[in-house]
Amino acid sequence: LSCFVAGLGFGLVGTPIIIAAQASVPWNERGVVTGGNQFFRAVGSSVGVAVFGALANAVFSVSQTALPNVQSIKTASGVVFWATVLTTLFTAGAAWAMPRHSTPKNQG
Numbered sequence: 001l002s003c004f005v006a007g008l009g010f011g012l013v014g015t016p017i018i019i020a021a022q023a024s025v026p027w028n029e030r031g032v033v034t035g036g037n038q039f040f041r042a043v044g045s046s047v048g049v050a051v052f053g054a055l056a057n058a059v060f061s062v063s064q065t066a067l068p069n070v071q072s073i074k075t076a077s078g079v080v081f082w083a084t085v086l087t088t089l090f091t092a093g094a095a096w097a098m099p100r101h102s103t104p105k106n107q108g
Contacts (some may be wrong), residue, residue: 052080053093 021037022030059076060068068076 051084054084055079 018034018037023031025033056076056079059079060072063069063072064074
């Protein structure tokens with residue numbers, strides 16, 4: 001259920017993000033912006049999975065059992081959750097710090 005809700009949210013947000021990025025540049029640069037958006041989304045997903053997976057594995061390695069037990073899974077989930085919260089706060093701060101300027105008129 002939680003994966004469904006997350007997928008629904010990401011699905012509904014994907015197209016508006018691309019349209020907003022395209023609307024922020026002149027017509028002749030839209031392909032570059034769209035490609036850059038997709039590239040950095042893929043890189044961010046890959047790095048995010050690696051970092052959060054490493055955090056979870058670090059918690060699992062502390063427990064001395066061959067398979068993760070319920071407590072270590074709960075602890076790893078909590079660590080990943082708080083890392084996600086910190087990442088969200090950092091991203092919001094970076095977005096807030098970006099310079100503001102007017103949207104250029106479409107050329108074409």
